[in-house]
Amino acid sequence: MFERYEAGERAVLVHIDFSREGEREDFDELRLLASSAGVQACGEITGKRSSPHPKYFCGTGKAEEIAHLVRAVEADIVIFNHALTPAQERNIEQICECRVLDRTGLILDIFAQRARTHEGKLQVELAQLRYISTRLIRGWTHLERQKGGIGLRGPGETQLESDRRLVRERIKTILKRLEKVAKQREQGRRARQRREVPTVSLVGYTNAGKSTLFNRITAAGVYAEDQLFATLDPTLRRIDVNQVGPTILADTVGFIRHLPHDLVAAFKGTLTETREADLLLHVVDCADDRCAENIESVNEVLAEIEADEIPVLLVYNKIDNLDDAVARIDRNDQGVPVRVWLSARADVGIELLFEALTELLGQAIADLTLVLPPAESRWVAKLHELNAVQQVEYDEQGQTVVQVKLPERDWQRLLKASEGRLHHFIRE
Template identity: 55%
Template sequence: MRAALVGVDFGKGDFAASLDELGLLSSSAGAEPILTILGKRSSPDPALYVGSGKAQEIAQAVEDEHLDIVVFNHALSPAQQRNLERVLKVRVVDRTSLILDIFAQRAQSHEGKVQVELAQLQHLATRLIRGWTHLERQKGGIGLRGPGETQLETDRRLIGERVKGLRAKLKKLQRQHETQRRARGRSNMLSVSLVGYTNAGKSTLFNAMTKAQVYAADQLFATLDTTSRRVYLGDVGSVVISDTVGFIRELPHQLVAAFRATLEETIHADVLLHVVDASSPTRLEQVEQVNAVLKEIGADHIPQILIWNKIDAAGLEPAVERDEYDKIRRVFISAQTGEGVDLLREAIAEFAAKEHASQTSEQPSADADDMRFTAFDQHTNL
């Protein structure tokens, strides 16, 4: 599917990095980016987002290059999307729809598929309601007496019923996860979650540490389903390590909400291994984006260890960096080559040992899941 990528620079954020990401997202969804069309505005055009002149420029490019789809690096309103499709005469997809489509393609487990369908229906419901409001305002007229409004209410009801059913399924899955977490809590097993920007190398690191065969690829959102494995760390015993979905800038809110069941592993972890692509020129911004999503899901209070991954590509050496209080700040590794992974194991073992010492020196808690060790910085300065 031949695609044109459209980006409008409003003078905010890293426009070039966001546009590069759009190309990767489009390729991940199965499109072939043929050309990129850029624009600059102070604010979006209410009708066409890019303005009538730029829309005609895009339409000409679509015709000249025989393109099949136009992908916008922005969230479009339903009206803007319809107006653009009318002018361009091809399908128009915004960033939110593109990410939803990738998630739909990648979801493998029953839970993942339920979460993706819920997010898609919530997105569709918003567009359906807004897209039909012109019929709600009608008081009659030829072709507009009743049936349109009746169909709208039917569509709303069917989507509402399906959404209700999917939410019930996710609640059941959440209860199952809660039971598993409580069982781990009773065994005093440390819970570790890998978090990070998409394509930072979380699944590769997970495989390196656990000898698992989780799917890992150089593409966005290769992992959607949480996978957990036990890892034995010598004197401190076993810990549970979980691989989770990656984050991205402008991650649709309905996806964050729908994937809350998957992200529960993150919310209830004892420590987060925040995996960062050390070779990325936008790594600091990516760290900020991940922390913003962690805050949104209520996991910003959990201690973090920054894992500077892909040091082989960044020209760095394996190392452990500590702060003035001798707290581990960062661990420099390459999950691909295995360099520094032993240092990371030692860092986790040190964390586990200190938490065990902290637990035994305090009064027993009613719920082991609520115990948190605060020796590591909650917010690490970069």
């Protein structure tokens, strides 16, 4: 359905610096994205603007400069390090006489190359369809359908309208299939909750070393390369943590600055492993110059997928690339681990990570007895939904006495949903 360019095509990379901090992108990241897509960068154009040009994004003069470079180096494609509107994309294509791709399109292309599982391929296709649905252009007018009969003569359905209808129908089909896969995942999660198996999810900026750490801990042998979005499909493995027992570790897709919303929406199913985790291991490339900005970008995506309330342990990876860093655990004022410094590639500090996991997961289960008056009995049903109820009794006043055991994360969510009222019903 998609005319994807072949890997190895020659490309001109375009990067424009804007004065507003929130709109800035990293040119080095574009080079890495292009390399990950298998594109050969044969020319680069940079510039500065206060705001995007409405017609050409980069301005008329800069667009002509790009067109001149395209012809000089015989490039097949122009890749922008920004999100372009469909109109801007078409206008630049006309002046450059070659294909134009924006940052979102490039990320989608990498995802299309990396997807391995049935679910991953469906999610990528869904994101691509949502992306191209705004980029279908009017053409093929010779294929307008003629309708016969009085009052029905006319152009009928144009090819553009037909394409849009086909895209809408395909999106509906994919959503139904993904819903089915999501239900299967949910059954697996519920089974783990019934067995009270905690789940730990690896998150972090793309190329932070999550898959290398995952392989080091689990010997899973998942694909790990020094490139952006090496991992796309989630992988689950069992590990044993001291004093906690069997624990599920999930390796997930990496995040990136200004991750396209269509991708976040399409990968909601995959990211559910992150949303439902008891603990997030936020893997950080501590040798990266933009380390702090990358952490902020990941936190933004976590907030977008409603995973920002889950306890987080920062894992500062790649300390072998720093001169003075040593493997250690940093703790807060209460003595709780908040940061672990290690190197997955050099196998340094892994035992410290397990030490921190033992401490954090041991505290992550809430074991409580609630005494609920009749007016608050609806919370019993909520607790049953979470498979948290251990025992139910009724006292002489008609109150429900419920013994519950559930992940601390779920208890905090219940507290928030009850606006703190449940806290008053805990039996001391």
